[in-house]
Amino acid sequence: MSEENNNTTPAAGASTIRRASSRAPRKPKKSQLPFALLVFAVMIVIGVLLSFRSSDLAMFWVFGGCFGFILQKSRFCFTASLRDPCITGSTSITRAVLIAFAISTIGFAAIKYNAFANGLPIPGQSYVQPISLATVVGGIMFGVGMVIAGGCASGTLMRVGEGFGMQMLSLLFFVVGSLWGAHDMGWWTVNFVANGPRVFLPDVFGWFGAVVIQLLIIALLYVAADKFERKKMGITDED
Amino acid sequence: MAEYTVDCLGEACPVPLMKVQKKMETMAVGDVLVAQIDHSCAMKNIPEWARNQGHNVEIEEVDDGEWEIVIEKTK
Amino acid sequence: MNEFWTKITKNRYYKMVFKNPFTYVTGAVLLAIFQIAIFAYSGNPWGVSGTFANWGAWLYELVGGNVDKWYYFSSSGAQATLESGFLSHTGSMLDIGIIFGALLAALLASQWKFKKIKNLKQVVAAVLGGLLMGYGARLAGGCNIGALFSGIASLSLSGWVFALFLFVGAFFGSKLLAKFFM
Helix, strand or coil: CCCCCCCCCCCCCCCCCCCCCCCCCCCCCCCCHHHHHHHHHHHHHHHHHHHHHCHHHHHHHHHHHHHHHHHHHHCCCHHHHHHHHHHCCCCHHHHHHHHHHHHHHHHHHHHHHHHHHCCCCCCCHHHCCECCHHHHHHHHHHHHHHHHHCCCHHHHHHHHHHCEHHHHHHHHHHHHHHHHHHHHHHHHHHHCHHHCCECEHHHHHHHHHHHHHHHHHHHHHHHHHHHHHHHHHCCCCCC | CCEEEEECCCCCCCHHHHHHHHHHHHCCCCCEEEEEECCCCHHHHHHHHHHHHCCEEEEEEEECCEEEEEEECCC | CHHHHHHHHCCHHHHHHHHCCCCHHHHHHHHHHHHHHHHHHHCCCCCCCHHHHHHHHHHHHHCCCCCCCCCCCCCHHHHHHHHHCHHHCHHHHHHHHHHHHHHHHHHHCCCCCCECCCCHHHHHHHHHHHHHHHHHHHHHCCCHHHHHHHHHHCCEHHHHHHHHHHHHHHHHHHHHHHHHCC
């Protein structure tokens, strides 16, 4: 499924590239493990303190920690998934994002259908947003912003954790921009958002149809992304 | 056979990769490029790009959170 | 002492989990699992940037501003969230948790480093990019997580429309970046 190169640590001494300059002797690296354990301990203490306030807070704290850990470990970057095809023609992150979409689609549909079949209100329907000019303008603004700031919302938070000064600044202005957007939201709502249709795909295609069609679209995009990369990188089918 | 260095320390994605691409275009076959990076994403996407292009790539972790990516231009 | 720690980090399984990066696909599968888990747990999918509007409101109130009259914060739910404060806000805990999780992951791999802002270009890019993302996320009702990932997972057409225009934006952003910020 994936032909990603993940061998990031070459075998010691197996260097095949002859470098002209002699490599400077490296100072011994300092293990950051003690700091890691310290941070972990702090996270646990915060989690326990939060659980005294409410178990919900503690649970979201744990979820946040897991998301951050996964994002950093896999260098998962929604920005790169949309930007790299434009810059390098690489679509490996794009395809990974599509896989995440496919899996979560199945899980979400199951949870939503369960509520529907039992006559309960379907959860999370507020995330089925109205489609209007605001979606278009917002999408373009966000797209430009995330590429020049070098990180989307989750990516910015993750890079703040990794110690990027630049993303700390962009997080601050992300917050300022959010406030600005919230300030103007009344106008946008009255003129555009309120008239925008909310389209929940199962309402159109039925539950089964919606899931199948969405998965098919994701599969087609996956194939298109793979073909695009091969063309861009000049890879011909050898195997 | 020349060796070049690009300093991408402190640069955020995708600037390191774009700098590397730009430099590689000006180099001759057999030349070696050393990209100094401290962006953990570049440590994945530069090698991926270079390997896809068919160049020889090595990654060295020179310090905590700092890498040198050595690329030998092969074509 | 350093040797003791280094020895642990040389362990094969430690390297597998904590030192070497996961593949993108591994990340995708794990994120999808946790996305489903948070939805099953809380009834709402993962969202990131809605919280930033609340942070903005709290900061604005700190400097003497008032957002009670704003349409965005006018609902009783939004008012209740603002009133109960940062420490009772689940979204804030989630976002701060992401920062801590990433910090922990970087430290466990001994790859943490503070990266200073290098030049004025980066300042301009960060300020401009941050503002555009903030404003854009409010318009679209979410960011790459809430409107894109959670939108598509929720079988909403808005997620796909947002994705399309996000791509258009990313295309122009790439051109801008190559021209001005390199």
